[in-house]
Amino acid sequence: MTIQFYLNGELRREDAVSPTTTVLDYLRVSAGKTGTKEGCAEGDCGACTIVVVRKNGDDEPLYEAVNSCLLILPQLDGANVVTVEGLARDGHFDPVQTAMVESDGTQCGFCTPGFIMALFALRQGNEKITDGTIHDALAGNLCRCTGYRPIVQAAHQACQDATKDLYGELSPLIPGEGYEHNHQKFFAPQNLSQLAEMRTDYPKAMILAGGTDLGLLFSKDRDPLEAIIYTSSVAELGEIEETKDYLEIGAAVTYTRILPYFERLYPSFATLITRIGSRQIRNVGTIGGNIGTASPIGDTLPCLIALDAMLTLYSKTGSRELPLEDFFIEYRKTDLKPGEFIKSIRIPKLKNKQKFRAYKISKRYDQDISSVIGAYRIEIDGLRVKDIRIAFGGMAEIPKRAVACEGAILDKEWVEDTALKAGLAVTTDFKPLSDHRASKDYRLCVAANLFIRLYRDLTDAEDLMEVVAA
Ligand SMILES: Cc1cc2nc3c(=O)[nH]c(=O)nc-3n(C[C@H](O)[C@H](O)[C@H](O)COP(=O)(O)OP(=O)(O)OC[C@H]3O[C@@H](n4cnc5c(N)ncnc54)[C@H](O)[C@@H]3O)c2cc1C
Ligand code: FES
Ligand code: FES
Structure with missing residues (x-):
């Protein structure tokens, strides 16, 4: 049994490393590729990109x-990997490196190799390059001491030439x-x-999807788990x-x-x-893992609950369907x-007049965990609210409907007074806790205020002017 992958074009075969070795440790300690840095070891700083x-x-x-x-290293099996050492070739910098200089x-x-690799991925992609896409590509790379402006400038310079170099093509x-x-x-x-x-x-084996939650067991806790079942190669789970x-x-x-689907079907969910996290997190993190x-x-x-999503849970004895809102029993305990494992998540499409909104409240816009999340699916017919589903995160020990x-x-009539009463x-509905992210009073206040935001969001500017004038 061997883990095989390409590292900067060179075939690596490994059969004597612990499967819970992080790729970062492997690169720095076993492969001697110390250009990739360790900053936080928990997915926050991007130095290890x-x-x-x-x-x-x-x-x-x-x-x-x-x-x-x-x-962890077995997640790279079969892959083609590029590290910062693999960019300069034949004595010439990659265009990203030249632009950075x-x-x-x-x-x-510490931070520069990670910035370079994040920009390298951006340059090799097909996105329209704007300040927005550059900021998004860099949101997972932190520098706490200088600034981002020259890096954004470097990104524009590096990406203006559309010629792409192939780095080892596909493995x-x-x-x-x-x-x-x-x-x-x-x-x-x-x-x-x-x-x-x-x-x-192997009932005690840990299910691993992207590892953006579980990865901490290996990078921080150094937990030598005995058995891991990795789901990313299961064809049906990738459909x-x-x-x-x-x-x-x-x-x-x-x-x-999944993002392009959400952008078309549930744009507010797509924004959320x-x-x-960051692109680095979203490239491997899964919705199945978020539910898990x-x-x-x-x-x-909360977004999936408000959208009335249904889970398909699967085991050797068959499958069953369960509304997501019934999946969470108590703090981090599921049904x-x-x-069993989660096979898929089915989300109904929005019907004609249904609208969906999701609001994430966190201390920082990018790369931060929520204090409160409010999600709303609402159908307004004329002025009357014909149907409504609301769920909140951060307000109870589980994500929960706001009945x-x-x-x-x-x-009721969809007027500001109704939104105030809902607040x-x-x-x-909720008796939230205080923790280091927010106090209980803040959570209650912000959750109530989100109804005003929802009202204003869904109400035409002209109608709002009339309300303000009145
Ligand atoms: C820097 C950083 C920022 C983050 N930011 C956010 C954020 O803004 N918002 C947010 O919600 N989360 C955030 N997270 C948490 C994490 O990225 C998400 O929860 C992500 O969706 C987890 O998915 P994964 O595939 O990586 O799960 P994994 O880590 O692989 O697994 C997570 C859990 O789900 C279980 N699991 C996975 N697949 C299945 C399955 N098919 N059936 C049953 N159980 C399963 C696993 O056993 C494990 O218990 C962040 C994490 C990091 C490191
Ligand atoms: S070391 Fe900070 S994100 Fe990996
Ligand atoms: S972390 Fe590298 S310059 Fe700030």
Whole structure:
């Protein structure tokens, strides 16, 4: 059993490393590639950014920036990896490196390699380059001492030339089905039935999707887990199905892959997705993983509850469907039975007059965890609210419907007074806690105020002027 991948064009085969070795440790300690730095070891600073080249839907290479501190080595099996050492070739800098030098974008040795790799992924992609896309590409790279302006300038310079160099093209390697070392097992099932078998045979094995939550066990806690079941190679868990009524997302689909669908079908949800971590996180993190953590502040959970999403849970004995709102039982406890896993998430499409809004309140816009998330699906017919579903995160030990708030709005006229009354009902629905992100009073206040935001958001500017004038 061997882990195989290309590193800067050179084939690496590893059969004597612990499967819980982080890619960052492997690069720095085993491969001697010390250009990749460790800053936080928890996905926040971007100093450890590397680029993984994968296939897109048209079998073209797709360059994705990822945090090597949160990945473990078997996750690279079959991949093509570029680190900062792989950029300069034949004695010439990559255009990103040249632009960084010429724009005075080079800073300290800790943050600069990560910035370069994030910009390299941006340059190799097909996005329209604007200040907005550059800021988004850099949101996962922190510098606490100097500034970003010369780096943004370097990004414009590097990306203005559309010629792309191919870095090792696509890896021809076929990923293996698992790896074992020193009694530590890493299973990489390729299909649903293999996954179901392993889930039954190894009930204590940890399910790993992108690892942006679990990665901390390896990078910080150095937990030598005995068995891991990796879901990203399971074909069925990577499927996306769109019908006229719903969008069904396999549990191992990444945020980056689902974003274009959300931009079309649920634009407000898409905006919220772009605020989950950074590109490095969204390139590997999954909605299935977000649900699996069952965190009260998981960003997608209230949105999916408000949209009335349904889970398909699968095990060796069959599958069952469960409304997402019934999946969360108590703090970080779910209704998942032994042997089960999340197969997919089905989200109904918005009907004609339904509108959806999601608001994330956090101390910082980018790369921050929510204090409160409010999500609303509302249907207004004339002035009357015909249908409403509301869910909040950060307000209780689980993400939860706001039933009293819904009652204050349903069948009422959609006027500012109704929104104010719904805000007052927040205290009936929730008794939030105070923690380092927000006090309970702040949470109650902001959740109530979000109803005013919703009202203003959904009300024509002209109508609002009349309200203000009155
Ligand atoms: C720097 C940083 C920023 C972040 N920012 C945000 C943020 O803004 N908002 C937010 O909500 N989260 C955030 N997160 C948390 C994390 O990125 C998300 O929760 C993400 O969706 C987890 O997905 P994953 O695929 O990486 O899950 P993993 O880490 O692989 O798994 C997470 C959990 O889900 C379980 N699981 C995974 N797949 C399945 C399955 N198919 N069936 C059953 N259980 C499963 C795993 O066993 C584990 O318990 C952040 C994390 C980091 C490191
Ligand atoms: S070391 Fe900070 S994101 Fe990886
Ligand atoms: S962290 Fe490198 S210059 Fe600020």
